Amino acid sequence: MDVCPEGAISFSEQVEPQSSQSTQRKALNLSALRGERVLTDREKCTRCQTCITTCYSGAREFSGRAVTLREVMAQVEREIPFYDESGGGVTFSGGEPLMQPGFLSALLHACREQEIHTVVDTSGFANWNVFEQIRRDVDLFIYDLKHMNSTHHRKVTGVLNEPILSNLHALSERGHRILVRIPLIPGINDDGQNLRQSGEFLASLPKLEGVEVMGYHNIAQAKYEALGREYQLPDTKPRQMQTCSTRRNCWKALI
Numbered sequence: 001m002d003v004c005p006e007g008a009i010s011f012s013e014q015v016e017p018q019s020s021q022s023t024q025r026k027a028l029n030l031s032a033l034r035g036e037r038v039l040t041d042r043e044k045c046t047r048c049q050t051c052i053t054t055c056y057s058g059a060r061e062f063s064g065r066a067v068t069l070r071e072v073m074a075q076v077e078r079e080i081p082f083y084d085e086s087g088g089g090v091t092f093s094g095g096e097p098l099m100q101p102g103f104l105s106a107l108l109h110a111c112r113e114q115e116i117h118t119v120v121d122t123s124g125f126a127n128w129n130v131f132e133q134i135r136r137d138v139d140l141f142i143y144d145l146k147h148m149n150s151t152h153h154r155k156v157t158g159v160l161n162e163p164i165l166s167n168l169h170a171l172s173e174r175g176h177r178i179l180v181r182i183p184l185i186p187g188i189n190d191d192g193q194n195l196r197q198s199g200e201f202l203a204s205l206p207k208l209e210g211v212e213v214m215g216y217h218n219i220a221q222a223k224y225e226a227l228g229r230e231y232q233l234p235d236t237k238p239r240q241m242q243t244c245s246t247r248r249n250c251w252k253a254l255i
Helices: 021-026 050-054 069-078 080-086 101-113 128-137 150-157 162-173 192-203 220-226 241-252
Strands: 009-012 029-033 036-040 089-092 117-122 140-144 178-184 210-215
Touching: 069 080, 069 101, 089 101, 101 117, 101 128, 128 162, 140 162, 162 178
Parallel strands: 089 117, 117 140, 140 178, 178 210
Antiparallel strands: 009 036, 029 036
C-alpha cells in the first residue's frame, strides 16, 4: 500500500504456511479484502500510525495509547458509585504494571486518597525497591507463581525466579494481603515435583490470603498472531477439567 512511508504494507492472494519465527513476524494476516490478504512487514514497520489515520473504515487499529494520571483517574472516579455498591475497586494488571512504577505509584496514591480499593496483578519480577515504592497503597496483590525451578523458569519465561520468590516472601513478611495464582500448564509446571515444591514454599510464607490453581487455556494464541509474534506453545492443549481438578486437589493437600 502506497500510504505506508516505509513500504511495510502489501497485498497477497494467499499466505504460505509459516515455518519460522522470523518469517512469522514478517508477514501478518490482518484481514481479507477482495480475496486478498493484508500483510505487514514487522521489520519495516516503525509504528508511525500513518496507515491507521489514513484508513477511513477503521480496519486498522493501534493497540495502546499514552494517557495522563488525570485522564485515568477521571475514568476511575466515574465508577466510584459501582465500587461502593459492589465493594469492588481498581485492578492494575497488564502486561506487567510494575514496568511503569512511577505512573503506577501515582495512580495507587490517587486511589488511596479517594478511598478506592486497589489490586495489583503482577508476575513479581521487579526490583524490591519498586514494591517498596507502591506497597503501602495496595490493598491486595495478585501474584503469579509459574515454576519453582529457576533454570526451568528461565527456559519458559526468559527470567530467573529468585527475585520473584524473594519479593513474594518479603511482601508476606510485611503482612500484605496476597492471592497467589498458579496456572497449570501441561508439560511445563504440572508435574508432581514442581507442585510439591510450590506447596512447600507457599506453606512456609508468614501470611497468605489464598491460592488459586488455574487450568491452562490458549486464548492468548490469537493475540500473538494479531501481533505477528510466534506463540511458543502451539501444540499445548487445555487439559480435561477432571484432570485439572485432580491435580488441584493433590496440590492443595500439600499445604
